[in-house]
Amino acid sequence: MLIKSVISYKEALEIVKKHFKPNISEVSLINSLNKICGEDIKALISLPYFKSSAMDGYAVRAEDVRGASETNPIILRLVDKEEIDEGEAKKVFTGSPLPENADSVVMKEFCREDNELVEVYKTVFKGENVREIGEDVKKGELILKKGDKIRGFHLALLSSLGVRKVKVYDLTFGIINTGDELIELEEFNINKLNHKIVNSNLFLLSGLINELGFNYKYYGIVKDDPEKLKDVIKKAIDEVDSLIITGGTSVGERDYSVKVAKELGTLLIHGVNTRPGKPFAFSLIKDKPVFLLSGYPVALLTQFELFIYRLITKRKKVKLPLSRGVASELGRLDLLRVKVYDKVEPLRIGGSGIISSLIKSDGYLLIPENVEGYEKGEEVEVYLW
Template sequence: MREFKRLTPYREALRLLLDDLSEIPEVVEVPLDEALGRVLAGDVVSPIDSPPFDRSAVDGYALRAEDTFQAREYSPVELKVIDEIVAGEESGARVEPGTAVKLMTGSKMPEGANAVLMQEMAEREGEVIRVLRPVAPGQNVAFAGEDVKKGEVILRKGQVLRPQDLALLKSVGFKTVKVKRKPRVGIVVTGDELIEDFDEEALKAGKILESNSVMLKGLVRQYFGEPVFYGVVPDDEEAIREVIERAKKENDLVLVTGGSAFGDKDFAHRFVKLLFHGTTIKPGRPIGYGERVFIMSGYPVAVFAQFHLYVKHALAKLVGAKNYEVRVRATLTERVPSQLGRHEFVKVWYEDGKARPIKKKGSGIISSLVESNGYIEIPEDSEGYLEGDVVIVVLY
């Protein structure tokens, strides 16, 4: 009877793995347009104040707020318009008591003025505007450095870039951004029973349609990597040894599915010096890792759990990504028992503050993944959660 001598506790295995990997040093500079979802390689400092000076936030009239404090609809205040400028121009005039300067959105505030009346709110007659209501000091003015200050860190290393992050970079003058090179992730799928194309006869005879590769490619893409698929390799010791060697050379990380247990044909784990083999996670216990290679299960659900519990964190470490998970609080709609000594990965459907555990079991049951949108983790020392317990759901 061959089994794992010892199951490495989940957290211990994760630490071994993360300690073994280091952030990839390569940085690539990409146009902002191609940077969505990429991971920022270093802190970004603003080269300018933004806005670079006090400016109007609207089209309207720059004025002295104090001139308008007595303005009422039945007794408007009249101001003389002493200058009119268009967008991108600057007024040389100084706003003295009783005067105003017409300007556009983004125009530099003229000297003397401390507020802007929106154009739509002014009644204009020749050189005069009538103000019907008081304007507060600072109203409709965007102050210099109000958005970001020169020298300020505006984005931090590890940020996964979103549309608004790109806008901020652009607004202070950047057209490119330095991001981490995408880690190359070799994917090797092993198993004599696997076929790639639909074949009713073969399925009847016991073959299985291989689905791990398309899933892993998608997961690798979601978590910053570039997948490289090495195809389905038969359960042949030499073939597996050869492809693992090659994939190791050509990639930052290698994922091998199948061959992680101790069947007669489980070869993959023999060709890697493993830091751990067999951990307390459920499903997915027979996972091994060493030399940047993961030896994973053959079952899609186990592979999915192994990816989220281990591989995802490895990829985040390689690129230095922060905040790469969406973790939300939820109330369980029913109890979830868990085996002591196992770190359980429980699929749930999260909606409106509630997490409903997906009951379908079995590591071949891909539909259970499809019916879920997140997972909870139940550590080794817990027998599970009760209905109504508040848990953390990681969304996917």
């Protein structure tokens, strides 16, 4: 695989960043689930926004029941108003708003109601059993950041704050898979195995694109025929926001994808110093970003991760010691599939074609360009799938 114009990951990333800018759309809160937040969202109000009781009991002024005990109950007047005065109490339930002037709640277990009076058998401190304003969220607090993946927890909080619409990243990728050896899953016959392989990259990409909350349109398998590929690209580029073409990105006789992308537009990148994923190319066709990715699943995933996923959102990270040393080359960015528990275990399964290494991994470790490797026991950061 001799690509002459290999550039560093950093340089390549700058080029992609400049041209790949997903749309931001506004969707209803419920439809924002699993999408990537496209704005910083701050709380417009505090939560809770009113004082309420955290227990079933009686709202009181703490000073009125100072010294109350089983042997020395204090008697208060039971009222049912929106505020209480000195010597008064109001019956409240969990969640009930606290009446004005009340500052605490005595649990019902420590009170005895008798006609229009309440006997209180226990002292309380100011604020006891009360949910204060802003206890959960303070007005102005940052709730979600641009690039955060929106989960059920976020929906719960945003709805509590009255947020009805959220801006999310939005994009439709066109997918074109190239290769004479490919067939559709429907064409596969387990009883007549031949030398064809199922176009599994469509499925891999569908999962990755779904994780970003994006959509895709599939343009099928294109055989190794540059004219046919041109036709499909020309049709697709008008219908989608960005294009992903897999296969044929190296420099062999049958590697047409990059040549075609160059003829139809402006090829900005061909070859990046990463392992795996070196035969990455990036082109503009009708001003739309076109990603030319490897046909090998592990290389494809790596390229998607490094040039698409990481531009939109972040994966959760943990830092743990390595179970064995790993080596890399200066100037090259390595992405290592790893298993994680109490240690980080780099998987010993080589080859960009080994899909099973993905399902066996929990995430990945990056060895940056300026690092020659890590030693056994060294603590390293792992990004979890």
